[in-house]
Amino acid sequence: MYPEPKFCSACGHPVSQTIPVDDSRLRHVCTNTGCNAVHYINPKMVLGTIPVYGDQIMLCRRAIEPRYGFWTLPAGFMEINESIHQGAARETLEEAGARVRLGPPFTIFDVQRAQQVHMFFRAELLDLDYAAGPESLEVKMFREEDIPWDDLAFMTVSKTLKLFFEDRRAGRFRLHSGDLFDATSWPAEAFHHPG
Amino acid sequence: MYPEPKFCSACGHPVSQTIPVDDSRLRHVCTNTGCNAVHYINPKMVLGTIPVYGDQIMLCRRAIEPRYGFWTLPAGFMEINESIHQGAARETLEEAGARVRLGPPFTIFDVQRAQQVHMFFRAELLDLDYAAGPESLEVKMFREEDIPWDDLAFMTVSKTLKLFFEDRRAGRFRLHSGDLFDATSWPAEAFHHPG
Numbered sequence: 324m325y326p327e328p329k330f331c332s333a334c335g336h337p338v339s340q341t342i343p344v345d346d347s348r349l350r351h352v353c354t355n356t357g358c359n360a361v362h363y364i365n366p367k368m369v370l371g372t373i374p375v376y377g378d379q380i381m382l383c384r385r386a387i388e389p390r391y392g393f394w395t396l397p398a399g400f401m402e403i404n405e406s407i408h409q410g411a412a413r414e415t416l417e418e419a420g421a422r423v424r425l426g427p428p429f430t431i432f433d434v435q436r437a438q439q440v441h442m443f444f445r446a447e448l449l450d451l452d453y454a455a456g457p458e459s460l461e462v463k464m465f466r467e468e469d470i471p472w473d474d475l476a477f478m479t480v481s482k483t484l485k486l487f488f489e490d491r492r493a494g495r496f497r498l499h500s501g502d503l504f505d506a507t508s509w510p511a512e513a514f515h516h517p518g
Numbered sequence: 519m520y521p522e523p524k525f526c527s528a529c530g531h532p533v534s535q536t537i538p539v540d541d542s543r544l545r546h547v548c549t550n551t552g553c554n555a556v557h558y559i560n561p562k563m564v565l566g567t568i569p570v571y572g573d574q575i576m577l578c579r580r581a582i583e584p585r586y587g588f589w590t591l592p593a594g595f596m597e598i599n600e601s602i603h604q605g606a607a608r609e610t611l612e613e614a615g616a617r618v619r620l621g622p623p624f625t626i627f628d629v630q631r632a633q634q635v636h637m638f639f640r641a642e643l644l645d646l647d648y649a650a651g652p653e654s655l656e657v658k659m660f661r662e663e664d665i666p667w668d669d670l671a672f673m674t675v676s677k678t679l680k681l682f683f684e685d686r687r688a689g690r691f692r693l694h695s696g697d698l699f700d701a702t703s704w705p706a707e708a709f710h711h712p713g
Binding site: 334368406407408426433491500507 | 526540555563630686693697
């Protein structure tokens with residue numbers, strides 16, 4: 324969640340909340356009449372992967388807050404000057420020292436209270452030559468029955484894993500998007516032409 | 519594209535670019551030693567729809583800059599306190615006065631020079647009872663042969679329409695993600711279990 328801006332990042336004067344002309348929402352607007360910059364707050368994207376090798380999934384144990392010591396899929400904030408594919412692969416390399424062949428987006432979840440959108444891609448590990456990066460205490464491969472469900476770091480991670488195993492058991496994957504607790508699971512037919 | 523922050527939005531002091539401890543990238547960091555806030559810049563999401571009614575697609579002619587007077591699919595910045603599905607539907611309602619049944623995500627494009635990610639959903643118009651909103655000069659339905667290709671507002675709109683018609687002709691839709699000029703088109707098989 325963003326801290327509310329108190330000062331204008333363009334000129335340093337205080338901001339106040341008003342509805343700009345041609346807008347319908349309260350925004351943080353600079354009170355300096357020579358500036359009047361509007362400071363929008365928009366959700367940030369978190370990109371991650373579900374790195375698979377055979378029947379095993381890679382998880383990382385976090386060496387940073389929030390959720391120090393808990394397990395997560397490799398994921399992190401998208402940076403400028405990178406693509407969504409590059410961002411997901413970069414986080415996997417940084418956190419787990421692991422190289423992947425990226426598959427399609429699998430989950431795209433709203434995390435409204437944190438002002439984030441989390442997107443996880445399916446991915447195949449190219450090898451098992453991985454190593455914990457500075458943000459991870461350890462990196463480990465898990466079979467479904469060994470997933471530490473009670474020690475997962477984030478709801479979007481546990482939901483993504485749950486949907487992954489459900490879909491894998493069903494023998495087909497879907498794209499899941501929207502609310503974390505009420506996501507739409509798009510069947511293969513949704514990608515077909517209705518007519 | 520974001521303007522570079524010059525002042526700290528938390529305390530109003532000047533910021534300078536340095537690499538924070540435990541980071542590997544230049545960030546805008548507050549020079550006030552009592553504050554030291556780090557101001558990250560991350561891509562913003564733009565959400566839109568491809569509103570379909572029979573064989574026709576809805577386009578809006580822009581009443582605002584940039585690209586005043588050019589045609590676009592309804593789309594705009596995702597707001598906080600909304601889901602990606604709500605955002606896409608809201609933009610369609612605001613710009614075209616149109617109600618849709620949302621389909622799956624169709625294109626997810628990186629627009630790196632603008633520090634944006636554009637996501638377009640397939641959508642079915644519930645009726646033809648639409649009307650231009652304040653940000654549109656007019657709203658109109660187009661058959662493929664009538665699309666004003668030379669007067670489209672944005673590359674992600676023309677690419678999304680091009681892929682839409684290609685997929686429709688092929689009798690099946692894919693999910694297209696990544697670079698605007700070199701997107702990965704995920705076939706139905708990509709959603710199946712490889713094993």
